[in-house]
Amino acid sequence: MDKIITRFAPSPTGYIHIGNVRSAIFPYLAAKQSSGKFILRIEDTDRSRFVDGATDLIMETLRWLGLEWDEGPEIGGPNAPYFQSERKEIYQDWAKKLLKSGRAYIDDTSSETIDEYRKTDNAKKIPFLYRNHRPASADLSPEESLKLWKEGTPIRFKSDPKPRSWKDEVMGDLSAGPEVQDDIILIKKDGLPTYNFAHIVDDTLMNINMVARGVEYLSSTPNYLALYEALDVKKPLFVSLPHILAPQGNKKLSKRDGAKSVTEYRADGILPEAMLNYLACLGWNDGTEQEIYTKDELIERFSVSRIQNSGARFDETKLLWMNGQWIRKLVDEEGIDKFFPRTLDFWPDSAKSYDDDYKKRVLAIIYDRLKTLSDLREMTDYFFTDPKINVDLLTSNRFLKKLSEAELESLLETTISSLETISEDSWNEETLKNTLNSLLEATNKKPAELFSLIRISVSFAPFSPALDLTLSVLGRTTTLSRLRAVKSALLLDGE
RNA sequence: GGUUCCGUCGUCUAGUGGUCCAGGACGUCUGGUUCUCAUCCAGAAAAUCGCGGGUUCGACUCCCGCCGGAAUCACCA
Numbered sequence: 148m149d150k151i152i153t154r155f156a157p158s159p160t161g162y163i164h165i166g167n168v169r170s171a172i173f174p175y176l177a178a179k180q181s182s183g184k185f186i187l188r189i190e191d192t193d194r195s196r197f198v199d200g201a202t203d204l205i206m207e208t209l210r211w212l213g214l215e216w217d218e219g220p221e222i223g224g225p226n227a228p229y230f231q232s233e234r235k236e237i238y239q240d241w242a243k244k245l246l247k248s249g250r251a252y253i254d255d256t257s258s259e260t261i262d263e264y265r266k267t268d269n270a271k272k273i274p275f276l277y278r279n280h281r282p283a284s285a286d287l288s289p290e291e292s293l294k295l296w297k298e299g300t301p302i303r304f305k306s307d308p309k310p311r312s313w314k315d316e317v318m319g320d321l322s323a324g325p326e327v328q329d330d331i332i333l334i335k336k337d338g339l340p341t342y343n344f345a346h347i348v349d350d351t352l353m354n355i356n357m358v359a360r361g362v363e364y365l366s367s368t369p370n371y372l373a374l375y376e377a378l379d380v381k382k383p384l385f386v387s388l389p390h391i392l393a394p395q396g397n398k399k400l401s402k403r404d405g406a407k408s409v410t411e412y413r414a415d416g417i418l419p420e421a422m423l424n425y426l427a428c429l430g431w432n433d434g435t436e437q438e439i440y441t442k443d444e445l446i447e448r449f450s451v452s453r454i455q456n457s458g459a460r461f462d463e464t465k466l467l468w469m470n471g472q473w474i475r476k477l478v479d480e481e482g483i484d485k486f487f488p489r490t491l492d493f494w495p496d497s498a499k500s501y502d503d504d505y506k507k508r509v510l511a512i513i514y515d516r517l518k519t520l521s522d523l524r525e526m527t528d529y530f531f532t533d534p535k536i537n538v539d540l541l542t543s544n545r546f547l548k549k550l551s552e553a554e555l556e557s558l559l560e561t562t563i564s565s566l567e568t569i570s571e572d573s574w575n576e577e578t579l580k581n582t583l584n585s586l587l588e589a590t591n592k593k594p595a596e597l598f599s600l601i602r603i604s605v606s607f608a609p610f611s612p613a614l615d616l617t618l619s620v621l622g623r624t625t626t627l628s629r630l631r632a633v634k635s636a637l638l639l640d641g642e
Numbered sequence: 643g644g645u646u647c648c649g650u651c652g653u654c655u656a657g658u659g660g661u662c663c664a665g666g667a668c669g670u671c672u673g674g675u676u677c678u679c680a681u682c683c684a685g686a687a688a689a690u691c692g693c694g695g696g697u698u699c700g701a702c703u704c705c706c707g708c709c710g711g712a713a714u715c716a717c718c719a
Contacts, residue, residue, distance in 0.1 A: 516680035598677035610679030
């Protein structure tokens with residue numbers, strides 16, 4: 148297979164959200180699969196939309212997802228620089244080539260005049276095409292144009308409108324008529340190129356042979372085709388990526404509908420593995436029924452031809468499910484010790500004073516009910532701090548409400564004395580399980596009653612892991628003191 | 643408005659003329675796992691394959707028309 152050299156070419160206008168990160172993921176997978184190259188190029192030719200720090204945000208996102216680039220900012224490479232703003236002369240040289248071959252012209256028509264053209268055409272109900280209004284300078288000889296051009300004068304492409312057809316790896320065979328081809332701006336008044344021109348120059352220079360971008364570029368492709376021809380350079384493979392749709396409606400997901408940045412999900416406790424997996428499988432599948440893929444599996448199975456050609460809706464619920472799957476997969480495969488560092492930012496404040504070893508023990512019994520790492524904050528508080536005793540919660544429990552407070556108190560008394568017989572050294576899951584079981588027999592209570600009582604007394608949480616595990620991690624001292632505290636509270640309440 | 647693209651369960655999708663009265667996953671519901679919540683397991687409901695014609699012995703799959711949705715029409719990318 149030919150090596151695929153491709154690129155992700157964002158504009159530094161803000162963060163990357165889930166709606167546009169696919170145009171990084173898919174080309175990355177294609178490049179890696181073919182042992183090719185994935186290049187990061189920053190398209191910062193529009194200085195009015197430039198946002199400070201956006202490039203860092205973009206790089207951070209790519210790195211978090213594990214999409215390392217082979218050439219680009221901070222890494223360098225044979226085609227540096229990778230910021231378009233630093234490549235101005237290159238584009239101007241290429242534009243001059245077009246001037247020289249008569250395929251471009253200098254044009255200082257004011258935007259007011261252009262607006263007027265547009266208005267009159269609209270009034271006449273004919274589609275506005277700039278090539279119907281070419282200025283006199285379009286007829287200048289190449290030598291004159293070249294001599295007259297100076298920075299500050301825009302350069303326009305002299306289009307060659309005719310029916311064009313091309314192949315898109317996702318959409319299939321496409322075609323468009325001459326009516327969509329026009330004299331597009333190559334070099335702007337500020338001397339910088341437009342995207343339309345710059346990306347073709349850069350892609351050519353960087354030997355890029357596959358261009359993946361959103362479907363919004365589909366309608367400009369005929370113009371690009373004309374440019375490739377006029378420049379006499381090789382065309383890349385075109386890959387059009389359908390949009391990701393917002394949760395409601397049929398519009399593409401955008402920041403306006405509150406599309407979160409990819410890294411915001413990191414703060415929410417989403418694993419990069421899950422995010423990559425989810426995003427890759429949104430609008431792509433390998434034809435099997437597999438749902439969970441590692442990055443290496445994605446690289447191995449990926450194919451552009453299996454990218455869906457209609458838009459896909461972003462479904463956070465499924466992402467959450469997938470994240471839970473990944474938490475379990477990673478812990479089960481790599482163990483708690485290796486997984487633990489990922490959880491560091493997500494423990495409740497009350498956990499601060501506890502050592503890693505204790506937190507790991509908590510994690511080991513709780514991880515299989517996490518959907519996100521941030522669930523840790525709500526789910527583990529009682530392991531680190533004594534819960535607030537709430538007698539009502541206890542007495543209104545559906546299994547306990549048929550017992551009187553006196554009965555509950557005496558049950559607790561029995562439990563305490565029974566647990567006291569376990570020494571500090573033998574306080575573990577197994578002993579606890581046995582003790583709890585004999586307690587069940589001795590008291591002649593249903594597990595629903597006895598275990599609910601103990602569980603609630605010790606946690607006052609809506610749920611907890613299995614009782615023997617919970618008590619074993621809490622430890623002898625804490626367990627007993629919490630049970631005693633509830634017993635006294637019950638006594639007080641009864642008076 | 644012109645041009646282009648798209649159209650299978652609520653959602654993501656499998657499906658390239660018969661093996662599909664349409665399969666999987668998320669979500670929902672039910673049951674099981676000594677208490678809870680979750681996991682896990684078992685099961686259920688859920689798509690007249692956008693609509694209408696045609697081709698064919700046979701169409702979700704091919705052709706035509708229509709409808710619906712989206713994208714684009716910048717000295718933005």
